[in-house]
Amino acid sequence: MHSVGFILEDGFQVMGMAALSAFELANETLGRVAYRLTVMSEAGGTVRTSLGMRVETEPLGDFPDTLMVVGELVPRAIAPGLRAYIAEAGRQSRRVAGVCTGAFLLAEAGLLDGRTATTHWAHAHALQQRFPLVKMDEDRIFVQDGSIWTSAGMSAAIDLTLALIEDDHGAELARSVARKLVVYHRRPGGQSQFSALLELEPRSDRVRRALVHARENLRNPLSVEELANAASLSPRQFSRIFREETGQSPAKAVERLRLEAAKAMMEEGRHSLDIVARDTGFTDRDRMRRAFLRFFGQPPQSLRRSLRLMEGEDTAA
Structure with missing residues (x-):
């Protein structure tokens, strides 16, 4: 069984949580709990989405097999404790993924230094300016560089998650999950974000x-x-x-x-x-x-x- 931890902070964009549905359907398709999902924040408790809705979270704990950091609608500075946790996850977790502007949090934790990464096209230039050691590829749907994954914005969270599922269990399961999500089998990572x-x-x-x-x-x-x-x-x-x-x-x-x-x-x-x-x-x-x-x-x-x-x-x- 793979443990997957989702980190949320106040102001996160709710589309990033679409990844949870892909993992849920992978469990349902396999008929067993292949992914144990935990939604976390630095202190635990209630976290608000960018729309104001509330989500209950657990405090940061043991490092999961896969850590997914969901971005905010407007990226902002990361708290020192959370930065340290994400940085250590780069050593303790098998994979760390930044969803949309979650790439900013990975970059602040030093996980993107010297690595190729992507993010929502509207924020790619700002990320490159703030973190010049990142090899920004703003035209990609998602990017894998070693154990670090990043995705573009909004619906690209699903493409990233399908790629993670395929990495764990093969293309057949990823295609089955995609059908249940009523989406195409994941778009290739190199596909352009927009026209x-x-x-x-x-x-x-x-x-x-x-x-x-x-x-x-x-x-x-x-x-x-x-x-x-x-x-x-x-x-x-x-x-x-x-x-x-x-x-x-x-x-x-x-x-x-x-x-x-x-x-x-x-x-x-x-x-x-x-x-x-x-x-x-x-x-x-x-x-x-x-x-x-x-x-x-x-x-x-x-x-x-x-x-x-x-x-x-x-x-x-």
Whole structure:
């Protein structure tokens, strides 16, 4: 039996507790108590969610096999006692996971120094600024670096928990739990947190027109000159304004759009990787593979295998 401890503090975001349901359903599916769950806080007693609802907790005690630290809606400084407990859990517990902004608490305890981690996209920049030793990967749904796990925000807590269940009991149980939760089998950890166009968020209509043109013409070379023409700007003006409004170069933004389109085509399952690479403007599989590794930490073949697992799950259901 695995013991799992959830640490909550006043102001925690209630979606983080969705992980409890995944562990509960793992127990129900196995027909035994595979996970013993404890909800804790530093002093024990009543803890309020960010909505004001109350949850009863136990005081910190023995270190569980898996410690999950649930983040607050607005991250704040951690109490010294709690910091020390989380730091020691990094040595005593088999796994420590930061759910959403729980990554801030792990970082304050020193568990993320030199490690790759993620958190809710809206807080990723702040975490990187406060803890420069963290290797922030804000585009990931969840990240495992050794015994330390971190997840993006909100529903990503379920993806993280399904990955933990799969790590303990295999993919079949994780798929069964996912079906009962009425979600897909866990999204691959490298999947983007949100749409590339939403992330870029250009302020001006001209830059927005260029991005729409790029998305609709991915098979084109999409040079700066072509994009500048779509924006009715000179190439020099366009490059300057584009970087000011999006924080990225046009070439990097176009690659993000190509990656997003490539993943969508693979989800359809009707095309070979050669055709996906051609139709999304990568021109060949090797170039597409390098782009996937840079942005998602896994090659296209890994994503395709995950999608086939999900198809098998839907058939079984």
